[in-house]
Amino acid sequence: MTKQHPQSGAGTGATSFPVIRNIGLDGMLVTFSDRLGEASNRAALAFHAALEQVAGEDGIGETSTSLASAFVRFDPLCLSHADLRARLDDLVQSRDWYGAAMPSGRKLWRVPCVYGTDLAPQLAEAADAAGLSEAQAISQLGTARVRVLTIGFAPGQPYLGPLGAEWNLPRLKALQQVPAGALVQAISQFVLFTAPAPTGWRHVGQTAFRCFRPGQAVPIPLTPGDEMVFEPVSRADFMRIRARDETGAGGATSERIAQ
Numbered sequence: 130m131t132k133q134h135p136q137s138g139a140g141t142g143a144t145s146f147p148v149i150r151n152i153g154l155d156g157m158l159v160t161f162s163d164r165l166g167e168a169s170n171r172a173a174l175a176f177h178a179a180l181e182q183v184a185g186e187d188g189i190g191e192t193s194t195s196l197a198s199a200f201v202r203f204d205p206l207c208l209s210h211a212d213l214r215a216r217l218d219d220l221v222q223s224r225d226w227y228g229a230a231m232p233s234g235r236k237l238w239r240v241p242c243v244y245g246t247d248l249a250p251q252l253a254e255a256a257d258a259a260g261l262s263e264a265q266a267i268s269q270l271g272t273a274r275v276r277v278l279t280i281g282f283a284p285g286q287p288y289l290g291p292l293g294a295e296w297n298l299p300r301l302k303a304l305q306q307v308p309a310g311a312l313v314q315a316i317s318q319f320v321l322f323t324a325p326a327p328t329g330w331r332h333v334g335q336t337a338f339r340c341f342r343p344g345q346a347v348p349i350p351l352t353p354g355d356e357m358v359f360e361p362v363s364r365a366d367f368m369r370i371r372a373r374d375e376t377g378a379g380g381a382t383s384e385r386i387a388q
Contacts, residue, residue: 147172147221153228155190155205155326159217160198161226165318169197170278174354175221175229189213194353195279195287205299224239233388235354237274240358240381242312242334244270251331254332255257255314259295269293277353283323284339285340285349289357290318300329310336312359313374319359333360337371337379345377357388 146169148160159176162169177194180201181297184192188207193200244267247253255265275289297317304327306314311322312334320330323340336359341346351357362370370380 139250140168147226149221150198151210156202157210157213157217158200159221160170162197165196165206165267165278165291165385168192170276171229171231172226173197173199174232176220176226177353178232190209195281198227210212228296232354235352235356235386236383237386238355238357238381238383240336240338240357240359241362241367241370242271242336244361246364248335248364248367252333253300255296255331255333256370258298266333267361269296270314271359274358274359277351277355278318279353279358280349280351282320283326283341285342285351286323287321287340287355287357289320292317292319295360298331301331302329304329307331307332308335309386312336321357323327335367336381337377339377339379339380342377350378350383 131256132334142384144162144163146161150158152158154272161172171324173194173196175362177192177199177295180189180192183189184201188204190202190204191200201213201217214268216217216219235385243249243348250267256263259266270292274293277287278290279288280286292314296314297342300315300316306325309322309324311328313320313322313328313330314333321336321338321340322328324341340349342353343352374380
């Protein structure tokens with residue numbers, strides 16, 4: 130049986146998770162928490178992997194995952210809401226998803242990243258807010274092994290974490306523009322930007338890694354559940370990596386994570 134996680138909901142009282150909700154006429158969402166946590170993200174990823182095993186069967190269509198939820202689209206002409214809800218409820222109750230094994234086939238990515246300098250100008254501000262020196266911040270951020278919690282907002286763009294509690298920093302009050310490959314930080318997470326965009330998060334690192342590579346056999350290289358380390362390099366080394374990069378990998382390497 131899956132564990133129940135009572136947490137404060139958006140309204141009054143408390144909600145016991147997981148919760149199954151209708152999303153429009155042809156979707157259902159299984160939510161494992163109303164806030165991000167390692168266990169709720171693990172549950173969402175593991176549950177989504179189980180849904181993928183039945184995608185395409187009996188009216189079940191596409192599936193996807195977010196920070197703490199898994200979504201399934203279905204054909205209501207082939208599968209009723211009641212039948213799908215019963216199937217999802219059986220699957221929810223079949224195991225403890227919060228302690229489930231991570232999906233197979235995950236990768237560990239090591240990505241060269243320059244911290245600070247004019248290329249990532251808000252490292253010093255972020256370090257000070259976290260109560261660290263710049264050197265301490267680079268050491269922590271550059272060795273953190275973070276999970277691809279979900280992909281969204283832009284094609285292939287990962288939300289990554291969790292970082293330590295000292296990095297639970299609020300968003301900025303004003304937006305700024307960051308380039309593709311920017312590593313930004315807020316609320317104990319990284320986001321690695323797919324394309325130039327405005328953001329209220331602090332720009333602490335810069336990579337040459339491209340999260341979306343149109344025209345390639347695998348246009349989105351990252352998968353939720355993958356892990357990443359943004360390894361520090363000098364500005365000069367970063368410029369050399371970027372100058373000779375033709376694939377969008379930005380000098381990154383990857384390896385399979387053993388189960």
